[in-house]
Amino acid sequence: MVAKKQEIIVSGMRPTGRLHLGHFFGVLKNWERLQKESRCYFFVADWHALTTEYANIKEIQGWLAEMVIDWLAAGINPEKAVLFVQSRVPEHAELHLLFSMITPLGWLERVPSYKELQQELTGKDLSTYGFLGYPLLQTADVAIYKATKVPVGQDQVAHIELSREVVRRFNFLYGELFPEPQSLLTQTPKLPGTDGRKMSKSYDNCVYLSDSEPEATKKLMNCITDPARIRRQDPGNPDVCTIFSYHKLSTHPDALKQIDADCRTAGIGCVDCKKILVKSMNESLALFRERRGDIAKKPKKVQEILDDGASSARGVARKTLEEANEAMGL
Secondary structure, X not given: OOOOOOOEEEEEEOOOOOXXXXXXXXXXXXXXXXXXXXXXXXXXXXXXXXXXXXXOHHXXXXXXXXXXXXXXXXXXXXXXXXXXXXXXXXXXXXHHHHHHOXXXXXXXXXXXXXXXXXXXXXXXXXXXXXXXXXXXXXHXXXXXXXXXXXXXXXXXXXXXXXXXXXXXXXXXXXXXXXXXXXXXXXXXXXXXXOOOOEXXXXXXXXOEOOOOHHHHHHHXXXXXXXXXXXXXXXXXXXXXXXXXXXXXXXXXXXXXXXXXXXXXXXXXXXXXXXHHHHHHXXXXXXHHHHHHHHHOOOHHHHHHHHHHHHHHHHHHHHHHHHHXXXXXXX
């Protein structure tokens, strides 16, 4: 029998704020699983953070350290995955430059998030090449390690399609070097904020991973529920309830089924439903919080992990870049 080739996974996060429950259940749980079965590279995307936060560089550095602490507390293991800071591996930038020579401008302009984010972040000047070209830098991030799969949400699928087009064009012009990466869709849907809108620090509606148990409890107890359920005796609709979307992540399936039925028949009130959630959510985060408290006391250890990760990543990235330069006659 031929042994199955190990998948190469690359994924990163921008250090633009504290991580919240959506990151924990939607990204970190997935990373923790992937590191057990694949060769994984997880990086702090500080260059990508500059595309929108170039005026807040001091804040980026603070967020960077806090984010890595959250990764480690969530079980991301530096003995199983390579953890590093993007800017510590300059080969990403050089491959991005090479890709920029062969990528038509129209390919970047048609990426849906380009115009969507400009409309959403109206308070920022995003008329920069860095913002236009960040999907191409993402392509370099992935290709430099010859990634086969990239964990993304539905809103990032178009970026991976661009990556596939770019490496396909490179391979056509200069010979087969890069695999075409496949999207690996995350199974957890986007988690709403405590007010029912998208969970975002700009809306001040996040339950952060760094929140203490009392802080998280207060936020969960203040969450909005089914807006149409005015009185205790009114039946509710779990399908539109923020609290129920949180229950899906932390509450036992049997209890979840009962809550669904009780809500629809007014057998349970919103306050009692929240109390059940608080208990299950705090139990889900107990080990994380314990680990986080310990790791936060060891900043030098965290830095050592990132230093070792950058060294390991550069060894792989340098070899790929040499191959790309040779293919292009450089």
